[in-house]
Amino acid sequence: FSGEVYGNGMQIGSIILGGPSALIFASYFVLPVLYPLKLTSINEYIDLRFKSKNLRLAVFLPIFLKAVVTSAVALYATSLALTPITKFDNLTNILLLGIICTIYSSFHETKSFRYAFRSSTLLFIPFLPTWGSLIKKKDQILPFFVMDKLSLIPGLPGIFVATVLGGTLSTISSWLNSCVALMWRDVFLKFDFFKSASPSCATLANKIICKYNYFGDKKTKK
DSSP states (O other): OHHHHHHHOGGGGGHHHHHHHHHHHIIIIIHHHHGGGTOSSHHHHHHHHHOOHHHHHHHHHHHHHHHHHHHHHHHHHHHHHHTTTSSSOHHHHHHHHHHHHHHHHHSOHHHHHHHHHHHHHTTOSOOOOOOSSOOSSGGGHHHHHHHHHSTTSTTHHHHHHHHHHHHHHHHHHHHHHHHHHHHHHHTGGGSHHHHTOOHHHHHHHHHHHHHHHHHHHHHHHO
């Protein structure tokens, strides 16, 4: 939020008022009701509660749209932050980050953390790329500061890039996996062909959906 505060002031700090309250409410009132039901999403609870497939679909659409838009914003913001550090332009960063996040989201849960750790450690190296001009947007202030003032510390720029990339992997992979779960349960399982699919076929189908969502995020960004 450093660039946002620098450019627009402390208004963004107001999110701290609602965030903790929402977490407390969800922890003590929502999760105790939903978790014992072993449901994939809130959409299944709505279906059970109101016995309405149409209402379930109506809830699915805005949730899915929000997930796609949020993933696109996270992808764009990260690529924008990395532009002053890497030698690639913004579009190339978006493409590379999207591919990495898609591959990461396709891994098994236990493997994903291991591969993410290994790939992130490759970035813990001292490097100092050059750039021909100063930053163009306020969101690039922090990366520019790291490269301009702190690059003399060996490895610090690499640690910064690994941290930014790790946050992006966590955010986008969570949204992608959520979208895949929603699409599989609320859309694809309505068809008899997918209802009879074996676990291996279902896993493959979910990975394909994950890759499709990535290309949807790219189009949303554009």
